[in-house]
Amino acid sequence: MPTQDLLPLAVAVPLLGAVLLVVAGRRLPRVAIDGLVTALAAADVADLALLWARTGDGRSVAWLGGWRPVHGEGVGIVMVGDRIGIGLALLTAVLILAVVGYSWRYFEQPPTEHPGTFPALILVFEAGMCGFALTGDLFNAFVFFELMGAVAYALTGFRIEDPRPLQGALTFGIVNSLAAYASLLGIGLLYARTGELGFAQIGQHLAHHRVDALLVAAFVLVLTGPLVKAAVAPFHFWLPDAHAVAPTPVCMLLSGVMVELGIYGIARIYWTVFSGPHGIPMACFRDTFVAFGALTAVVGAVMCWQQRHLKRMLAFSTVGHVGLFLIGVALVTPEGVAGTALYVAGHAGVKAALFAVTGVLLDRHGSVDEYGLYGRGRELRLGGVLFTVGGLALAGLPPFGTGLGKAVLEHAALSRFPWLLVVFVGVSALTAGAVLRAAARVFAGAGPRPRERYAGPETTGGGEEPEIRDPSRAVPPPMLAVPAVLLLGALAVGVLPGIGRQLALAARLFTDRAGYVAALYGPAPAPSGASPATGWTAEGVSLGLLSTLLALVVAALAVWGPAVPSGAVHRARETLSATGRRVVLPLRRLHSGHIGDYVSWLAVGLAVLLVVTAAQV
Amino acid sequence: MSVFPYLVAGWILLIGLYGMVRSRDAIHTIGCLAVAQSSTYVLLLAVGYRRGGTSPYFSDTPKSTTVVDPVVQALALTDVVVGATVTALLLALAIQLRKRHGTIDPDSLTGLKG
Numbered sequence: 001m002p003t004q005d006l007l008p009l010a011v012a013v014p015l016l017g018a019v020l021l022v023v024a025g026r027r028l029p030r031v032a033i034d035g036l037v038t039a040l041a042a043a044d045v046a047d048l049a050l051l052w053a054r055t056g057d058g059r060s061v062a063w064l065g066g067w068r069p070v071h072g073e074g075v076g077i078v079m080v081g082d083r084i085g086i087g088l089a090l091l092t093a094v095l096i097l098a099v100v101g102y103s104w105r106y107f108e109q110p111p112t113e114h115p116g117t118f119p120a121l122i123l124v125f126e127a128g129m130c131g132f133a134l135t136g137d138l139f140n141a142f143v144f145f146e147l148m149g150a151v152a153y154a155l156t157g158f159r160i161e162d163p164r165p166l167q168g169a170l171t172f173g174i175v176n177s178l179a180a181y182a183s184l185l186g187i188g189l190l191y192a193r194t195g196e197l198g199f200a201q202i203g204q205h206l207a208h209h210r211v212d213a214l215l216v217a218a219f220v221l222v223l224t225g226p227l228v229k230a231a232v233a234p235f236h237f238w239l240p241d242a243h244a245v246a247p248t249p250v251c252m253l254l255s256g257v258m259v260e261l262g263i264y265g266i267a268r269i270y271w272t273v274f275s276g277p278h279g280i281p282m283a284c285f286r287d288t289f290v291a292f293g294a295l296t297a298v299v300g301a302v303m304c305w306q307q308r309h310l311k312r313m314l315a316f317s318t319v320g321h322v323g324l325f326l327i328g329v330a331l332v333t334p335e336g337v338a339g340t341a342l343y344v345a346g347h348a349g350v351k352a353a354l355f356a357v358t359g360v361l362l363d364r365h366g367s368v369d370e371y372g373l374y375g376r377g378r379e380l381r382l383g384g385v386l387f388t389v390g391g392l393a394l395a396g397l398p399p400f401g402t403g404l405g406k407a408v409l410e411h412a413a414l415s416r417f418p419w420l421l422v423v424f425v426g427v428s429a430l431t432a433g434a435v436l437r438a439a440a441r442v443f444a445g446a447g448p449r450p451r452e453r454y455a456g457p458e459t460t461g462g463g464e465e466p467e468i469r470d471p472s473r474a475v476p477p478p479m480l481a482v483p484a485v486l487l488l489g490a491l492a493v494g495v496l497p498g499i500g501r502q503l504a505l506a507a508r509l510f511t512d513r514a515g516y517v518a519a520l521y522g523p524a525p526a527p528s529g530a531s532p533a534t535g536w537t538a539e540g541v542s543l544g545l546l547s548t549l550l551a552l553v554v555a556a557l558a559v560w561g562p563a564v565p566s567g568a569v570h571r572a573r574e575t576l577s578a579t580g581r582r583v584v585l586p587l588r589r590l591h592s593g594h595i596g597d598y599v600s601w602l603a604v605g606l607a608v609l610l611v612v613t614a615a616q617v
Numbered sequence: 618m619s620v621f622p623y624l625v626a627g628w629i630l631l632i633g634l635y636g637m638v639r640s641r642d643a644i645h646t647i648g649c650l651a652v653a654q655s656s657t658y659v660l661l662l663a664v665g666y667r668r669g670g671t672s673p674y675f676s677d678t679p680k681s682t683t684v685v686d687p688v689v690q691a692l693a694l695t696d697v698v699v700g701a702t703v704t705a706l707l708l709a710l711a712i713q714l715r716k717r718h719g720t721i722d723p724d725s726l727t728g729l730k731g
Contacts, residue, residue, distance in 0.1 A: 163718035
């Protein structure tokens with residue numbers, strides 16, 4: 001089979017599989033459905049792995065239906081795969097396979113009249129995400145964006161008996177769809193200016209026009225969709241609401257790859273469409289989005305620390321890390337892209353594993369409340385170990401992939417923005433500290449029992465509907481095997497030097513705009529310039545150890561601090577929490593769960609982005 | 618080509634946004650989302666408009682006839698399909714929420730906050 005046929009196949013296999021599951025699901029027994037969906041997910045992994053191997057250090061280009069451009073003009077739709085895009089699609093497919101394995105016995109009772117609905121939706125979700133990662137066309141990107149969006153809303157509200165998932169799904173759907181329509185307005189403006197819809201083609205034609213208000217408006221509007229999907233502050237409000245209530249397997253996908261696809265969208269669209277002559281200047285993109293990234297990272301980390309609802313805590317930790325990823329791609333260097341790619345790959349494994357273990361707790365105890373679960377995870381020893389290891393990996397402990405990605409990004413940021421080191425170390429430490437704090441309380445019953453009272457707005461996480469009806473039986477083995485494998489995967493990203501090397505080459509290709517354009521019409525010249533270094537350095541290891549140590553210290557202070565009767569630790573803690581309350585309480589009040597508020601924030605963010613961009617071009 | 622349709626598109630988007638912010642009912646919010654989406658139809662069709670152009674079919678007309686841009690019409694059509702799907706899904710969620718929670722007033726939906 002020719003290599004370019006593998007590109008559309010990566011989307012077609014899960015789509016056709018979903019149709020098959022819906023049609024045949026009524027007649028098949030449960031085991032056959034599970035076997036079928038596993039086979040389909042594995043087939044897509046195989047397809048993308050083959051594509052990764054065959055594409056090598058180049059690009060695969062597929063003009064759908066054979067509508068190739070003639071003399072540089074054409075109306076065909078193109079799919080372009082380079083190793084960053086294919087790698088992200090492969091990560092999606094692997095995570096889908098893990099989720100299918102995890103939920104093998106998870107939803108014991110699917111909707112009785114429609115068995116096979118849940119796995120079918122998962123496969124459509126996969127098709128949307130893979131399509132978004134592999135498309136080379138802006139309008140197609142919008143369609144795939146809406147496809148994965150619509151499926152994600154449905155999956156979030158899958159448990160329709162419980163009001164909270166419905167509310168989360170509704171918020172998620174309204175905010176994301178609004179952002180998608182803003183993107184479409186931007187696409188319309190770009191089409192009006194250039195008469196093209198392909199990434200590369202729009203970029204080529206923009207070079208013949210001047211930079212004006214229309215270009216700025218189109219830039220901001222087009223990026224609104226990916227920014228909301230990536231949950232960049234102040235567009236992030238929907239994410240904790242949706243992640244806190246979605247079924248656990250869905251959370252693994254939302255946090256693991258879907259949010260990161262937003263970051264990918266921002267980077268891909270900027271590099272291919274706007275980075276050329278008469279586009280948006282690199283300095284403008286860099287300064288604006290490094291600032292947005294830092295804001296997102298800090299908001300995510302601070303809010304993560306405040307949570308007692310475990311899923312909401314992990315969701316805010318995703319917001320924090322997405323801020324770091326945005327900083328990475330906003331550095332507009334190959335090193336930044338390579339570091340982000342490594343970080344995303346490691347983070348996907350770690351975050352999905354943490355959600356998976358939380359799912360076990362929900363299964364056993366019908367609660368994801370850190371306070372309510374105090375000491376109740378003791379009998380779940382393996383789960384406790386996995387959760388703790390996940391927390392350490394989240395802090396960037398070498399040699400996990402998260403640590404390597406963080407180290408490469410810190411090195412990339414150091415020359416221009418040295419203050420970002422504080423953000424990277426602080427955000428990693430605080431988000432991981434929250435996870436370790438919860439691990440110590442839930443799985444070891446460490447420290448005194450946490451106090452129940454809190455004056456401000458809060459989502460507790462107690463009284464959740466268990467996703468499985470029979471808590472008396474043993475934990476199904478896949479529910480602990482899958483997170484263990486995912487953590488091993490995150491470890492492999494950091495340990496195997498080949499992965500870092502390949503991603504460094506891929507990052508050099510990703511940032512080569514001229515090569516991307518040339519690849520559409522024939523073989524592209526190899527990119528010039530050295531590929532960035534992505535190995536472990538003494539500096540990276542020490543910063544990783546530092547953030548891990550800080551995470552352990554803040555977690556220990558939170559767990560055992562209240563037990564210290566008096567003295568310096570106690571006083572320091574009291575002062576900290578008093579000042580913290582003054583800053584944090586207003587921030588927590590902003591996360592009101594009110595759709596109208598979230599839409600206002602979206603409008604405010606758009607306006608700020610417009611003004612800031614217009615002022616810099 | 619007049620600038621008027623673009624102003625209309627912008628106005629529709631803003632009025633939809635305003636409605637969503639001020640909404641006291643989830644069904645109304647979803648309706649306002651559909652209004653905001655209509656701005657994309659207006660914008661796309663305005664982009665493809667050619668003065669004196671006819672619809673882009675070439676069955677019995679000479680090939681030199683001025684026609685409006687068929688690409689944006691295809692985009693608008695796709696947009697309609699996407700919008701209908703999303704609106705239907707959101708409305709279904711809202712109805713289910715009303716059944717389970719007894720209200721769809723955003724001010725009373727306080728299960729998720731902080």
